[in-house]
Amino acid sequence: MMLSWDVPPRATGGTAAHVAGLASALTAAGHDVVVLTIADRPAELDATDPTGVRVLRTLVDMPWLPPAEIVARAASANHAVAKLGVRLHDELEGWEPDVVHAHDWRLGWAADTLAARYDVPFVLTMHGTERVRHGGQLPLGPPTDVNSIEWWLAFQADRVISPTRFIVEQLITGFELDEAHVVHVPNGIDPSQWREPTQPDGTAAGLDRPPSDPAPAPLVVSWGRVQYEKGFQVLARAMHGLRPRVPDVRSVIAGRGSYLPELQTQIDVEGVSDNIDLPGYLSHAELRSVIHRAGCVVIPSLYEPFGIVALEALAAGAPLIVARTGGLAELIAGTDAGLTFEPGNPDDLADAIERVLTEPDLAAGLVANARDLVERKYSWEAIAAATAAVYEEAGLVHRSH
Numbered sequence: 001m002m003l004s005w006d007v008p009p010r011a012t013g014g015t016a017a018h019v020a021g022l023a024s025a026l027t028a029a030g031h032d033v034v035v036l037t038i039a040d041r042p043a044e045l046d047a048t049d050p051t052g053v054r055v056l057r058t059l060v061d062m063p064w065l066p067p068a069e070i071v072a073r074a075a076s077a078n079h080a081v082a083k084l085g086v087r088l089h090d091e092l093e094g095w096e097p098d099v100v101h102a103h104d105w106r107l108g109w110a111a112d113t114l115a116a117r118y119d120v121p122f123v124l125t126m127h128g129t130e131r132v133r134h135g136g137q138l139p140l141g142p143p144t145d146v147n148s149i150e151w152w153l154a155f156q157a158d159r160v161i162s163p164t165r166f167i168v169e170q171l172i173t174g175f176e177l178d179e180a181h182v183v184h185v186p187n188g189i190d191p192s193q194w195r196e197p198t199q200p201d202g203t204a205a206g207l208d209r210p211p212s213d214p215a216p217a218p219l220v221v222s223w224g225r226v227q228y229e230k231g232f233q234v235l236a237r238a239m240h241g242l243r244p245r246v247p248d249v250r251s252v253i254a255g256r257g258s259y260l261p262e263l264q265t266q267i268d269v270e271g272v273s274d275n276i277d278l279p280g281y282l283s284h285a286e287l288r289s290v291i292h293r294a295g296c297v298v299i300p301s302l303y304e305p306f307g308i309v310a311l312e313a314l315a316a317g318a319p320l321i322v323a324r325t326g327g328l329a330e331l332i333a334g335t336d337a338g339l340t341f342e343p344g345n346p347d348d349l350a351d352a353i354e355r356v357l358t359e360p361d362l363a364a365g366l367v368a369n370a371r372d373l374v375e376r377k378y379s380w381e382a383i384a385a386a387t388a389a390v391y392e393e394a395g396l397v398h399r400s401h
Contacts, residue, residue, distance in 0.1 A: 001088075001097035001114065003081060005074075005106040007037040007055060010044055014187070014308035015127050018163070019103055021188050023053040025384035034095070036084055036107070038077045058084045071145045074106045082110040086117060099123060099391045105146060108153040121394035124157035125185075126150065132170050132326070133229070133303060151175050158394035161387070163187045164327030183390050187308050188383035191374050193284070194315040196292040217248040218357045221294040221318070223287060224301075224309050226257030231300035231323060233266045237346035238300075238353065240270040245354055250275050252290055254282045291316045296356040296363070302343050304328045311378060314338070314370040319356045319363040321349070337370040 002023055006016040023033045039045050039057040047057065062076040088095055101123040102111030108124060115122035130146040131138055138144050154160050154175050160182045162168045171182050220239070224230050232253050239251055253263070253276060260278070267276050282290065291297060297313035299322040304310075307328045313320045320338035322328040332338040339356065341348040356363050 001085065001099070001118075002033060002035045002101045002103070003085075003107040003111045003114075004035065004037055004103040005077070006103070007035060010037070010040065010047065015103055017308050018125075018127070018187050020053075021190065021380045022384060022387060025188070025380035026388065027052045029381070029384050029388070031388070032095075034088065034092070034097070036081050036110075038081065038107075056084060056088075068142075070142050071149070075109070078107055078110040078113075081107055082113045085110065085114040096120075099394060101125065101387075101391070102153075102157075103127065105150045105153055108149070108156075112153065112156045121158040121391065121398035122156060123159050123161065123390060123394050124153055125161040125163075126154070126167060126171065127163060128167060129170055129174065131174055132167065135303070154181075158397040159183055159390050161185050161390055164330050166326045166330055183393070185383060185386045185390065186378060187311060188380040189308075189311040189315045189374060189378050190380055191315040191371075194288060194291070194312055195317075196288070217250050218246055218295040219290075219293055220249065220251040220296055220298055220353055220357075221254075221290055222251070222298045222300065223254035223282070224299075226253075226255045226260045226263060228259050228262070229301060229303045230257075230259075231302045231344065232259075232263050234300045234302075234323075234344055234346050234349060235298055236263065236267045236270050236272060236276060238349040239272045239275055241347060241350040242353055243272065243275060245350070246357055249353075249357065250277070252277045252279065254279050254287060254290065256281050288316065291318050294318045296321055296353060298349065298353065299323065299328055300343075300349060301325060301328060307331060310338075311374070314378075315374050317367050317371060319366045320370060321352045321356060323349075332373075335369055335373050336365065337373045338366055 004019040008016050008020050023035055027033050033053050035053060035055040037057055039059055045057050058080045060077045061080045065073045065076060096118055097120055099121050100111045100115040102108045103125045104127055112122055129150055130143050134143055138147055154177055162171060162182060162184060163186050165184050168182050168184050171177050172179055222235055226232060242249055267273050296319040299307055299310050301323050304326045310320060310322055310328055310331055314337060322338055322340055323343040324340040325343045329340055339352045341352045
């Protein structure tokens with residue numbers, strides 16, 4: 001039994017992609033997976049589910065709670081999901097879980113309750129922590145409440161999984177967890193979902209331009225939730241410094257989020273509104289098409305526990321530049337699969353972009369190393385096997401209580 005607040009198609013972020021990929025891979029490996037999540041509207045109750053995976057949704061008990069009341073809204077959702085989990089035995093003809101696996105804190109209470117109800121191990125994946133999101137300094141209010149909930153859940157779980165060694169260290173030191181209690185299992189990716197579409201003759205779509213066609217302008221691509229911590233404003237400032245050195249450079253920053261008005265203001269202030277496009281949300285097919293036209297992909301996050309976007313870029317075969325922060329730096333450290341720059345430093349970022357756009361041999365080497373890295377380390381088959389091994393460990397711990 002897997003519980004997650006973020007499940008496609010309701011959510012499209014990194015956690016949602018992880019849950020869908022892991023659940024599908026576990027199912028393909030022969031495990032009987034049921035995912036429990038919430039729906040915002042009755043129409044979402046019958047939403048399309050990941051291939052081969054049963055996803056059951058329920059409405060929250062108190063939908064009138066304002067969005068700012070994140071802990072109260074989570075409590076309401078946990079109550080509804082716990083009731084759904086208890087009903088599974090009857091609704092699925094006697095089905096019972098062997099393990100309960102929650103992703104992050106928002107449905108963790110329900111997971112803990114259901115694990116106790118069925119007397120099975122409780123596994124918690126923490127894709128990030130509230131303390132790390134706030135740079136180690138927790139403001140009063142909801143962030144402090146969420147940190148306390150995360151701390152409690154980490155101790156309730158029989159095993160805690162984190163996708164980066166950076167977060168593993170934060171959990172061990174910040175929550176004072178035993179090293180054996182926290183296990184590193186990275187995010188995964190399906191490379192076939194990011195390869196460029198091919199024509200019937202096998203040639204890559206869009207790459208068979210007549211020789212007389214001019215080469216496209218150098219394109220810098222970035223995407224994700226448009227929030228301050230994603231650092232898109234740093235890319236806007238880097239584009240200002242880069243324009244005199246690569247005069248025809250353009251950028252696409254795709255995504256939606258609360259910081260979009262401020263980002264547009266920053267772009268206008270830097271005088272690069274003619275060089276940066278903000279198309280908003282792009283479908284998977286649209287995004288894949290844009291990536292395959294990119295001279296490079298930039299992930300400029302100020303904070304990033306893992307960065308599924310970076311994995312997507314690696315799988316697509318785009319030269320990658322990431323900020324040296326959290327899991328981003330860890331992802332490509334020692335691999336020669338991408339370049340890094342100092343977080344928040346637009347000059348350092350501009351230098352890295354210029355190198356990739358003007359040194360073809362460097363760009364080709366990054367792409368070759370990236371493809372090898374993805375195939376070797378981040379396939380969903382490998383991630384599912386590692387997660388199943390954690391389930392076995394958690395079972396041993398649970399039975400020893």
